Amino acid sequence: MGLTAIDLGLRGATSGVFLLIILVALLRRATGQHALLGMAMSAGGVFYAVATAPFFPKSSWWWVLPILSAQPAVFWLWARAAFDDDFVLKRWHGALWLSIVAYGFAITLGWSQWPALAGAGGRVLALATLVLALAAAVQTVKTWGADLVARRRRLRLAMLAINVVLIAAVAVAGFAAIPVAVPGAPGSLPTAFGLFVVAMLAGLGLFSEPAVAVDDATAAIASDDTRKQARIADRAAAGRVAIDPILLRRLDHLMTVDRTYRQEGLAIGALAARLDVPEHRLRQAINEGLGYRNFNAFLNRYRIEDAKLALSDATQREVPVLTIAMDAGFQSIGPFNRAFKAETGVTPTEFRREALTPPETDCDPGISQPRREIG
Template sequence: METTGVMGLTAIDLGLRGATSGLFLLIILVALLRHATSQQAVLGMAMSAGGVFYAIATAPFFPKSSWWWVLPILSAQPAVFWLWARAAFDDDFALRRWHGVLWLGIVAFGFALTLGWAYWPALAGVGGRGLALVNLVLALAAAVQTVKTWRADLVARRRRLRLAMLAINVGLVAVVAGAGFAAIPVAVPGGPGSLPTALALFVVAMIAGLGSFATQPAVPVNSATAAIASSDARAADRAPAGRVIVDPMLLRRLDHLMTVERTYRQEGLAIGALAARLDVPEHRLRQAINEGLGYRNFNAFLNHYRIGDAKLALSDATQREVPVLTIAMDAGFQSIGPFNRAFKAETGVTPTEFRREALSRPDRAEISEPRREIG
């Protein structure tokens, strides 16, 4: 009787892993059919492939003879997850060569541990704990990334999915890393916790699938719909199907705050404070900036106006001697580092280079006020 129960649980375990693998493969297929080439999509496919690999490699009856090459690759999955979290939740993130070097380094270290386990078990145990510590640090970094950028995120679907997705994934990473602290280089496949792991993997795959299949393209910046650009009630008929119609009066009030009152100059301005100024719920303001103006991030929205303000000052011959730091602080930036990065990202040059080029032109064209046409 007990054997029948164990076999039944094993069958459920294998069924969940099969469904998980199918979902992850479907996510990859959908991304390929969409011709998704963004770094988030590529990392998402890598994570999905890793999910398939993990579901199969940690299943009951998986041949132990394959562990020596399977486990090092699994041990590097936290690095892929951390990079995916950065790409998914930080719109300014860009992959660097050292990210690939980090992943390869973890894989190489994992191979060294598995190959050396039979000869130097004590040393391999210490190395396993070190690898577990690296994985926990990466999991913590992914969690911090989620919390740090959550308030500024304007995409409603991404705000809803990110916490659930990260909580489950960080839990799985903690399990894998926890095995390392128990003097095992990586989690033992097919161990006593196999069924809970399979269930957790299935839930992760479901959440990832919902996020991938339901995601709609973001509204491009500078492409507010006709319904937003006009207060005419007939404009709603010209709005694209499925597009949320944002109150044009709210957008005009927001435009007035930004272009006339220059509220963006307020130090440490948060979306909650701006919503209070407009006397609207915070979620309505998020929707207006995202759906109406096409911004995915509140800081990017503010920086559009702040950089426009700085460009005017840097092009003004009467402010030739004003330090760049002063101009940045006057525009609303709190330090020179974020200002330089945001300015170069938008213009392609540093503030100093922009000033030199602008002031050297004999017939300097007037730079328009930083505004976005709404009405």
């Protein structure tokens, strides 16, 4: 009974933290997809903590298990939104979640009549859980190097690792028929502790003081506008941001004069080596000094400006768009087209056509043409 009491206490604390996160998000009127998915994750955490607790009524399993089985899909979408700043929710994402829920209901409702078929369906569902957990882990590894937000790199990586372990444990239990996280099963204290750690990390990530982003720093450095630099310094001091202005000036020189962004496969580690500074200092300078959350977005700012100049040049009218993209530093045409349209609102081909089309001039013959005298 002592372990059961600890188990229930951890689950109660977990539910309280998750509910507080949802309340704060609602009070802040957060409507972004990351915030909405975070609230969905928190609501799922409350539901999971309650539904997998000891003494949970077995009569509710038939509707609880399908909803729990769809939580990995919500977690995967949350990981996409958290680690990919360019991620956009699509309708098929919601259709995927509904499909998993419907499939879970089909398994639970058919368990009494076709146990063998339902067991096979449960293993398929466990496989889907593993695939979604693996996809979330791949998303973390894929974007971790380019992430410039130190707080997000630390807290979300730890929370993601714990979430993946929990989801994998549930999936393995489904394969091996081990009641690790089955609602009401004994021995669920490790699950309760893991949920509590996840809730605390989520709360710490939400309630810790965010870093202050300094706007227009690049423009101030490039133009040597001392007044703008002074305003940036004052805002940085107010936000307790200690960014070396000399480092920002050297970085801007590398980008605007040396055009280092054209280097193929340029990583932040290589750029830090060229500047002879620790990588974490360069990350902080780009994030807190220039306001960028992602290293690729920082590079793309210069690359797209380079491409716009080339596309607007009449002497390069016959140069293929792919060549211009490669010269600017992009490695393929797909990322270039997406980044260019996100920045300008048009495709590179449309931008070139508009830039190289001469403006039309209205000519009124009655006004502009000189009168001819007869005689």
